[in-house]
Amino acid sequence: MKNKKGNNGNVTLKEVADALGVSTMTVSRAINNKPNVDEKTRERILKTANEMxxxxxxxxxxxxxxxxxxxxxxxxxxSHxxxxxxxxxxxxxxxKExxxxxxxxxxxDFEKEKKSIEALRAKRVDGILVSSSQTEEDFSYYEKIIDSGLPLVFFDRCIGNIGASCIGVNDFAASQQITEHLINRGYKKIGYLSGPKKVSIGKERFDGFVAALNKHGLDLNEKWVTENGYNEKDGYHAMSTLLKLPENERPRAIVAVNDPVAIGAMEAIREAGMKVPDDFAIVGFSDDIRAELMPSPLTTVHQPAYEVGKKAASKLIKTIEDNTEPIESVQLITKLIIRKSCGSS
Amino acid sequence: MKNKKGNNGNVTLKEVADALGVSTMTVSRAINNKPNVDEKTRERILKTANEMxxxxxxxxxxxxxxxxxxxxxxxxxxSHxxxxxxxxxxxxxxxKExxxxxxxxxxxDFEKEKKSIEALRAKRVDGILVSSSQTEEDFSYYEKIIDSGLPLVFFDRCIGNIGASCIGVNDFAASQQITEHLINRGYKKIGYLSGPKKVSIGKERFDGFVAALNKHGLDLNEKWVTENGYNEKDGYHAMSTLLKLPENERPRAIVAVNDPVAIGAMEAIREAGMKVPDDFAIVGFSDDIRAELMPSPLTTVHQPAYEVGKKAASKLIKTIEDNTEPIESVQLITKLIIRKSCGSS
DNA sequence: ATTCGTAATGTTAACGCTAACATTAATCTG
DNA sequence: CAGATTAATGTTAGCGTTAACATTACGAAT
Structure with missing residues (x-):
């Protein structure tokens, strides 16, 4: 409205230069604090640039x-x-950087994921940070991205061994640990509400669960394992399915792939008129903000989310700024948070 | 690693053109689906571009x-x-757009806010969407931004009458309404945990609270009004202050500027060995994901957050794409959510 | 065939900036 | 004070793309 050129009302280097009768390079140098500019000229330029x-x-x-x-x-x-x-x-x-x-x-949605990445690439971002919704089935897409030289760091949900760093937590071990906690409390009939195993965390956590069973000589009952999504409604749905089993064929304890799923499952249990942990012990993963507030506070695995973000960003920036930065797989430390939902006192 | 030029391994129009022996314009036209390109040429170009x-x-x-x-x-x-x-x-x-x-x-942090906006402006964003941390004291910064012609839409926390659209909720009316709910339930000694009044929501909500008191002939007791931040710890701190008052000088009910503050306050009440709503009735604002899960589920005002986001984005994009788009102040509809913390059955 | 009209393609300059080289002015040196 | 340094400033070209204008090709009409 107050501007002639197409540059949306933005002043250009050349305009500043013309206003002062110097060349654009001098202005560029002055503004970018480059050497070889007379101190007086620099001040004059900075002043005018600022005024304009x-x-x-x-x-x-x-x-x-x-x-x-x-x-x-x-x-x-x-919204998780x-x-x-x-x-x-x-x-x-x-x-900061x-x-x-x-x-x-x-x-x-993996399709949306790919589209987003194409858009980011077209914008020529210096690098990308990805928590993928598909890490286990088809690597080819990310292989191509990495091959193309675009710096990429995975976080939380990683694709391993394809040449990108990964910042996550030890999903396998933590899942095994929380399952063992349940076993140590005496539960033997343990079910698992899984997320899609095409995602690293889905697979790792499930494998950790199975490892814990094996270690303690417990059998995996296929009927007690469901695979759905990562949200509350998925947990609700999965638990509803288990609740349809005849009473004596139901598990006594539940390991959920994450807290939203556990929370959904707890809702299904409540609606069925049953109680946590009296009828079903249940544990989650991620220490959702709601976990400790649940009617029966949820035993879960705390993940250092903020740290994951910081570490991922700093790794990516290092990778961008120094292409000899090594590829690294970092597993931050989780913490088992024992509350009442597993039946602990 | 596999590229000669500086363009980070990205293929350029010219490279595609050279590979086919045509001009860059032809390639540009083909790729952007412009007319006047022979169908065969277009296909050839698209194929090569894709291959490269x-x-x-x-x-x-x-x-x-x-x-x-x-x-x-x-x-x-x-993280709210x-x-x-x-x-x-x-x-x-x-x-979608x-x-x-x-x-x-x-x-x-208002300083950080200004720095961020400068960075965005330097990146030549087409417009900005702002929920400001300072909307009441000094408008000059945003006046300059708006004057400069950069499309700007405020959401949630707005600066009124300075030439930018605003997408929010009716904070004043909703705050008045929830306060009246408390009054109607018989509470007369009502305190207020405010956020900074330099922010629109802080001011509006407080004003709504005062209006409700006035309407019902209740006095505002200055000692029962605190002003802190918008987080849990602020609510905790504010409530602790009120709890230091002699027992007979304390309010009987509390209106908090938002749910995090209410949740912090509830924690302080619990730690002091008192109960909600038996000792203090309390209400919040925003319908935090935790509100219904609190030991005494929190009565609050539900805000259509997702809708606010959609509306704000669509308004901004309209403003960007059509500079005759009128300035508009939209107040989306909130909903009073009555739970137990206010003593309702 | 010659001319014309349009479709297809090409050329040039510009967007705002900076690296690299070129010039001019200021400062030394003996 | 001439000649040599060095500091200050200027000029050119190019980053990848497209708008605007220029040219060429080609089938249609006479």
């Missing part, structure tokens, strides 16, 4: 430097309390 | 068009359950 409301055009700068100081973040579901914490950590580090983050939510 | 792994460089495109298809989103605290829902709505609409979102978290 000059803001550097990073788009143009990026075209020259092929560096955007933007990183893409691909998340399966922002785990992810906002992760994002907070990512944002904090990115910001003068990067901005593009956030995309895929709603656990 | 061509991805358009949006940075270059943006420089030409001065349009980035990026929007900035400025949020005070992503309200905001991830909003972001989800924003992302959904933005994505082929925009990407830059997410920044300001941690309620």
């Amino acid at each position: 409301g000059y803001t550097p055009n990073l788009v143009a700068k990026s075209l020259v430097s092929s560096k955007t100081y933007s990183i893409g973040v691909v998340i399966p579901e922002i 309390s785990f992810f906002p914490e992760v994002v907070k950590g990512i944002e904090e580090i990115a910001n 003068h990067y901005q983050i593009f956030l995309t939510n895929t709603s656990e | 792994g061509y991805t358009p460089n949006l940075v270059a495109k943006s420089l030409v068009s001065s349009k980035t298809y990026s929007i900035g989103v400025v949020i005070p605290e992503i 359950s309200f905001f991830p829902e909003v972001v989800k709505g924003i992302e959904e609409i933005a994505n 082929h925009y990407q979102i830059f997410l920044t978290n300001t941690s309620e």
Whole structure:
């Protein structure tokens, strides 16, 4: 409205230069604190640039430097309390290093995930941080991405051994540990509410569960294992299925792939008129913000979400800024949080 | 690792053109589905471009068009359950319209907010979506932004009458309504845990509270009003202060500016060995994911967070794409959620 | 065939900026 | 004070793309 050119009312280097009768290079040097500019000239330029409301055009700068100081973040579901914490950590580090983050939510949809990544790539982000909704079936997509040289760090849900770093937690061990906690409390009939095993965490946690059973000589009862999604409604649905079994064929304890699923399952149990832990002991994973508030506070595995975010961002930025940065697989330490839902006092 | 040029392994239009012996314009036309390209040529080009792994460089495109298809989103605290829902709505609409979102978290820090916006502006985002941590004291910063012509839409926390649209809820009326609910239940000694009044929601909600008192001829007792932040610890701290009053000088009911504050306050009450609603009735605002799970489920005001996000994004995009789009102040409808913390049966 | 009209393709310049080289002005040196 | 340094400034070209104009090709109409 107050501007002639197409640059949306933004002042350009050249305009500042013309206003002062110097060359654009001198202005560029002055503004970017490059050497070989007379101190007086620099001050004059800075003053005028400021008065004119000059803001550097990073788009143009990026075209020259092929560096955007933007990183893409691909998340399966922002409304899970785990992810906002992760994002907070990512944002904090990115910001400190003068990067901005593009956030995309895929709603656990691999197609949407791929589309988002294409969009990010077209925007020439310097790298991407991905928690994938499909890590086990078809690697080819990510193999291509990594091959193309786009710096990529997985977090939480990783694809292993394809040349990208991974920042997660020890899902296998933690899942085994929490299952063993149940076993040690005397439960023998233990069911498992799984998420899709095409996702690393789905597979790892399930494997940890099975390992715990094996270690203690317990059998895996296929009828007690369901595979659904990662949300409350999935847990509700899965538990409803188990509740349809004749009473004497039901498990006595439940391990859920994550807290939302556990919370959904608890709802199904409550609706069926039964109680946690009296009728069913149950444990989750992730220490959702709601976990301790449940009618029967949920025993779960606490994940250091904020730390995962910080570590992932810092690893990505290192990888971007130094291509000799080694590929690394980091497993942050989880903590078993024992509450009442498993029947502990 | 497999590339000669500086373009980070990205294939350029010119490279595709050279590979086929045509001009870059022809390739550009073919790829962008412009008319006047022979069908056979187009197919040949598309095929080769695909084989070579061509991805358009949006940075270059943006420089030409001065349009980035990026929007900035400025949020005070992503870990509040309200905001991830909003972001989800924003992302959904933005994505549908082929925009990407830059997410920044300001941690309620106005200085950080300004820095983020400068960074977004330098990146030449097409517009910004802001929930500001300071909406009442000094408008000059945002006046300058709006004056500069950068499309801006506020959400949740707005600055009114300075030329930007605002998507929020009717904080005043909802706060008045929930306070009246308390009054109607017979409470007369009502305290208020406020957030900073330099933020619109802080002011509006407090004013609604006062209006309800006035309407029913109740006095505002200054000693029962505290002003802190918007988080759990702030609520805890504020309530602790009230609890230091001699027993007969304490309020009997509490209105909290939002749910996190109410939840913090409930914790303080519990630690003091008292009960909700028996010793203190309490109500919140925002319908946090934890509200219904509290030991005494929290009566609160439900805000349509997801809708706020969708509406804000769509308003911003309309404003970006059509500068005759009118400035608008939208108040979405909240819903009073009555649970047990206010003493209702 | 010649001319014309349109479809297909090409060329140039520009978006805002900076690296690299070129020039000019200021400062030394003996 | 001439000649040589060095500091300050300027000029050119190019990052990848597209708008605008220029040229060429080709089938249709005479």
